[in-house]
Amino acid sequence: MHNKILVVDDDAVSRAVISAVLTQNDFTVTPVSDGVQALAELNITEPPRIIILDIEMPVMNGYETCRKIRTRFDAEKYYIIMLSGKTDKKEVVFGLTQGADDYVIKPFDSEELLARVKTGRRIIKMQIEMAEKLRIEEERLKEAAYAQRNLNSIDLPVHALVRTAAAYLPSTQLGGDFFHVHERNGKIFFYIGDCEGHGISAAMDSVLVKSVCDRHSAHLINNMPAQFLSAVSSDIILYWRFEKYCTLFAGIIDTDTMKLTYANANAPLPVLFGTKSSVLPSVRGVHIGFDTELEFEEKTIPLADNCRMFVFSDALPEIKGTERMSVLTSPCFSGLFSQPRGCASDEISGLLAYIRDLNTGLPLADDLTLLLFDFTRPVDLQFAVRDENGLTGVLDQIEKTVSGYGTYTEETKKFRVACREMIVNGLTHGNKSDTGKKVTVQFHADNIHAEAVITDDGDGFDPNSVPSPDDPVRLAALLEKDDQSAYTHGRGIFMTRMVMHEVQYSRKGNSVKIVINFSPARTVLEVKST
C-alpha cells in the first residue's frame, strides 16, 4: 500500500523520467498531468500516500493542489514532495508552508529522490500505524466509558417524601466518577466518589471501588456511613497499595425522621438549599486509600421541609465562569434553587444547561456527576369550580403543583388535560351548566403519584352506559355513512382512561378519581463529552 506514488507533472518527459526512476525501485506509479487529476486520484479506496508534485502546472498549480490535499479529512496520511526547478530559498520555504513535507530541486538526482521517497514511506507507515493504534485506544476508551456509565445507578429510587434526579457528564477524557443511590425500608442511602486521574485506569479504578462499596453497603443500611468509609478504605488498600486514592461521600436519608447522616472522605460537601443555602457542616476524613484503618467522623443533621440537597463530584467546584467565579459561589446558581420546582427532568436539564453555559460551551476537564434530592411533603388541596371561567386558574395551580413532584413535563400535561376533561364533564353533564351547583376537586400529590377526586352536584350516571367512542361499528357508521346518530359522547372519559393510570367512578357516578403514577427518574447520561 505504501509503495504507491502519485507523480503530478504537466511535462510528459519529466513525468516519464520520474516514473521510470521510481518503477525501477519497485514503486507503483500513477502519473497525472495536473492538480485536478491528482485530487481525483486520491478519491479511491486505497489512494497513493506519497505524492511528488510539480509546482508550475496549468489548470491547478502545485501550491493549490497541496493546500487542497491538506484540507482533506485524511490530510495527515499524505506525504507530499514538491519538485521544482525553482531554487530560490523563498520559493522552497513557501512550498513548505503550503503543506509540503519535503522539497526536491530539479534536475533531481535519482538517489536523492529515492531516499526522500523512502523517508516519506517510513513516515506515512508510522502515521497510519499510530492512527490505527489511536483508533483501537479510542474503542477501548468507549468500552470502558460504557462499562463505567452502566455501573452507576440508572434507575433512581422512588419515595413519597424524596424526589431524586441525577446526571452524569463525561469529560474529554475518561474520568473516575462513580455513584450509587438506593432505597430500602424508608431509608435512602447514597455515595458519590471520584478516583484520581483520567483514562482507562481511572475508569477501571472506579469499577473496583464501586464493587468494594457494594461489598460494604450493609454499613450504610445500618446507618453507619463512617464505618462504611473505613471498611472501603481498608479493603481498597489491598489493591492500590497506597499508590492511588479516591474521594468518597456517603449519606443516609432517614425519611421517618427526615435526618441525614453522613461521612466524608475529602469529597466536595453537598449544598443544602432551603430558606437559605448552606454547605453541609464539615466532617473529619481523608482520601480513601491513604492509610489502613482510617477513622472518619460522622454527623447527623435535620432536613427541613421542602429543602433540596445538591450533591456533586469534584469537577463542579473547578468549573469557572467567564468572570472566573466558581459555579457554587455564583448568585445565579443559588437562584436556580430558589425558583418554584419544575419536573425532575427539567430541573436536572436546567442545571446541566447552566453548567455548560458557565463553562462557555467548552468540554469539561473532568467528568461530572450531579445528584439532586428534593425533600417534599405530600400536598392536599381542594378547589370548587362553578363554571369554565374559573377553570384555568385551578388547572394552572394543579399543573404547577404537580410539576414540583413529577418526573417529566408530559406527565404533568396529561394530568392537567385529564383534570380539565373530568371537571368540564361535571360542569356540563353532571351540573347541567347550573352555576348554582359546583364541582369540587380534591387534589393530592406526592413524589410517587398525583390524584384528583372530582365530584359534581348532579344526579350521577352509569359510566358503563356511555358507548365507547372507539366502537368499530359506530366509527364505521360515522365515518363512512356520515350517520350523525352514531355520534357518541364519552370521548373525554375515553381519553382520560388512555392517559391516566386509574379512572374510578363512584357508585352514584357523580364522582371520579383519576390517578397518574410518575415514571421513576433515570440518571441523565450524556454520551458525548460536553
Added chain:
Amino acid sequence: MKPSEAKEAKIFDRAYLETQVSGNTGIVRELLVIAASEIPQQIAALTHACAHNPAEIKNAAHKLKGASYNMGFNILGNLAREIELMTLSTDLSVYTDYLTRIRNEWTEILKIINSEKKV
C-alpha cells in the same frame, strides 16, 4: 553541480540518464521515444511565445529546461536556461539567435535518438 548552475556541455549525457534509471537501457530507449515526441512541442511553444506572447517566454523556457536536463540533454537545457534567466525584452528579435541554436541542438539530439533506434 548545483541545480542552479548550467550543466556540463554535452549533447546527451547518456551516463547520467542511465544512472537515474539504474542502468536499464530499455527504459532509456523508452524515455528517448517520449522525449522525441514531447520536446519538439516544447520548442514550438517557446518559439510561439518569443514571437507572439512574451509573458509566456519564461514558463516555456523553464519547461524545456526541465525536460532537457531530466533527459541529460545538457546543451539544450543550458540554452533554455539562458532564455529563462534573461530579462524580459520587448525586442523579440533578441530571442532569434537562441531559438536558432535550440533548433540546431535539437537536430543533433534527434540524430542520436534515431541512431539509438537503429541499435
